[in-house]
Amino acid sequence: MVHERVQAENVDVTILGTELTFRNGRKAKNRFLKAALSEKLSTWDDQDPSKRGIPTQELINIYDKWGNGGYGVILTGNIAVDPVRISIKQAALLRQTTTSNYVMVAIEASAGKVWQYSARRQA
Template sequence: LSSSNGYTLVFNIQPIKEVHSRLPAGGADLSVLGHEITFRNGRTAQNRFLKAALTERISSWDPKNHKKRGIPPQRLINMYDKWGHGKFGVILTGNVCVDPWNLESAGNVVFSKENDCPELRQACVKWAEAMKQDGALAVAQISHTSS
C-alpha cells in the first residue's frame, strides 16, 4: 500500500484460524431457567428470565416546568406492553428518577412529590399493567444522580 508521501506500507495478513477457543465444559441443564423462583420478600417470579434495565429517554420533558417532566407517554407503555407479553419472570424498568432536578437524562420517567399529578399516576398505572399482564414481576430502577 503506497501513500502520497512516498512511503510503502506492507501488511502481512495471516488468515485467522480460530478467534477464541472454548473451555471444556460438561452439559448444562437449562430447564432451571423456566422454573419459578421465590425471593426473600415472598414474591415469586414465574421463571428466571429478566428483562434488563434500559434508559429510554422518551418520557415528557419540559426544561422550565418540572411538573411536566417524566410522564410516561403511550409509546413507552406500548414498548413495555410487548415485553409484558414476553413471559419474563421479572421486568426491570428503565431509570425512574425520584428528583425532577437531578436526572440521569432528560426524558426519563420522573416520579416525585414535585411532579405528582393525575396524568402521571394514570400513565404509571397503565405502564405497570402493561408489564405485569402475563404474570411478570415489575421492578422499578430508581435513580437519583444527586447534586
C-alpha cells in the first residue's frame, strides 16, 4: 500500500544551513545532524574479550566520509566501555588505555564537532 504524501505549504529551509550556537558556547556550522547508529563494524571474538570492539578500517572509512560530509553535528554509534557487557556484537569499545582511531578520524574530519554516545555501565 502506497500512502500519499501529506500536503503542506512550502517553507523556507535556509535556516538548516545556518550556524547553530549551543548554550555551552559550542557551535555547529549548520543544523544537519548525523544520528547515532549501531554500525557493527568493530571486531568481535566470542571467547576473548580483549579482541572485542577494535575499530576496523571500514568503520574508520565511514566516519571519515561522514566527517567530510558537511554535517553540523555527528553523533557516534553506541560505544561500549566494558568488553564483557556489550549491548551488541561488533560494537566499538573504548578502553581506558587506548584512543579509538575512528573517533579521532571523525573528530579531525569534522573540526571537533563529534559528540560521543556511550553506553553507561549498569550497576
